[in-house]
Amino acid sequence: MAAQTELFLCLKDNFGVLLHDPASGATAAIDAPEAAPIEAALRAKGWRLTDILVTHHHHDHTGGIEELKERHRCRIVAPEAEADGIPEVDETVREGDRVRVGSLEGRIIDTPGHTAGHVSYSFPSEKLVFVGDTLFSIGCGRVIEGTPEMMWQSLLKLRALADDTRLYCGHEYSEANIRFAKTIEPQNAALLAREKQVARLAAARQPTIPSLMGEEKAANVFLRADDAAVAKSVGLPGTPAWQVFAEVRARKNKF
Ligand SMILES: [Zn+2]
Numbered sequence: 001m002a003a004q005t006e007l008f009l010c011l012k013d014n015f016g017v018l019l020h021d022p023a024s025g026a027t028a029a030i031d032a033p034e035a036a037p038i039e040a041a042l043r044a045k046g047w048r049l050t051d052i053l054v055t056h057h058h059h060d061h062t063g064g065i066e067e068l069k070e071r072h073r074c075r076i077v078a079p080e081a082e083a084d085g086i087p088e089v090d091e092t093v094r095e096g097d098r099v100r101v102g103s104l105e106g107r108i109i110d111t112p113g114h115t116a117g118h119v120s121y122s123f124p125s126e127k128l129v130f131v132g133d134t135l136f137s138i139g140c141g142r143v144i145e146g147t148p149e150m151m152w153q154s155l156l157k158l159r160a161l162a163d164d165t166r167l168y169c170g171h172e173y174s175e176a177n178i179r180f181a182k183t184i185e186p187q188n189a190a191l192l193a194r195e196k197q198v199a200r201l202a203a204a205r206q207p208t209i210p211s212l213m214g215e216e217k218a219a220n221v222f223l224r225a226d227d228a229a230v231a232k233s234v235g236l237p238g239t240p241a242w243q244v245f246a247e248v249r250a251r252k253n254k255f
Pocket residue numbers: 056058114133
């Protein structure tokens with residue numbers, strides 16, 4: 001039986017998401033921005049929380065862990081390099097490790113850059129990936145603890161996933177990200193198509209994720225730093241991709 005997901009907003013613009021395995025009844029929350037919306041989603045679906053898979057240590061991804069752990073006795077899985085900054089950790093993971101949610105098997109991808117120990121959780125058989133604050137729809141996370149080169153390498157690992165992988169990220173930033181991306185690729189047809197789609201979803205007050213990795217490859221300027229047209233657009237033709245990425249990221253920070 002295929003995995004089920006439930007997506008909802010937390011805090012101001014964080015996404016909460018549940019991953020449910022119908023075969024075993026296991027349910028994981030990917031990050032825990034705050035307890036109440038997660039509890040509400042669990043109640044609405046009639047699901048029991050068994051695990052929390054944490055992508056990184058920022059409080060808007062971990063603030064609900066203690067309350068949820070106390071109520072549900074769920075297992076807390078967190079990146080090894082950030083376990084000291086995350087409450088109630090039961091199990092640490094890093095690149096190449098496997099994590100099970102009931103009968104679903106996830107694979108850990110180290111995606112440092114936003115934070116130094118950030119991980120993403122890929123479920124290849126389900127064509128699902130949970131990327132926290134590394135990659136956003138038409139955007140990427142701020143490079144806070146790592147370097148632009150490190151972040152670019154992390155994005156390349158995610159870009160290597162299958163085109164039909166559904167991408168769940170940590171924040172609803174699509175509209176602002178599209179406005180920025182158009183300053184660099186105003187003629188990108190995939191980007192303009194995504195703009196229309198996002199406008200429709202936003203007007204209907206619907207989340208703009210998950211997006212598909214294939215769509216992101218075509219439309220997300222942060223995944224396209226090795227495209228000659230992007231390098232030319234930011235005045236860096238012939239420059240290594242990570243430097244083009246660094247320039248695009250620096251422009252977004254000031255946008
Ligand atoms: Zn963060």
